Amino acid sequence: MAMQIHTPPSASADDRPRCWRCGNRDLTLVYERPHPQFGSLGMTQRWLRCTDAACAKLTID
Numbered sequence: 001m002a003m004q005i006h007t008p009p010s011a012s013a014d015d016r017p018r019c020w021r022c023g024n025r026d027l028t029l030v031y032e033r034p035h036p037q038f039g040s041l042g043m044t045q046r047w048l049r050c051t052d053a054a055c056a057k058l059t060i061d
């Protein structure tokens with residue numbers, strides 16, 4: 001029996017933004033607004049801060 005499984009590669013876990021500096025996925029949402037270009041499509045722009053105290057860089061998603 002040949003079963004083909006069409007599962008997107010961990011889509012739910014992989015679409016989370018990462019810290020651009022250290023790759024940390026554990027980011028705190030600082031600010032969110034409609035995307036300046038694609039807000040009409042329901043897209044948002046988010047400012048996220050890395051929770052790693054040694055990094056604490058701001059990532060814009």
Ligand SMILES: [Zn+2]
Pocket residue numbers: 019020021022023024050051052055056057
């Ligand atoms: Zn970081």
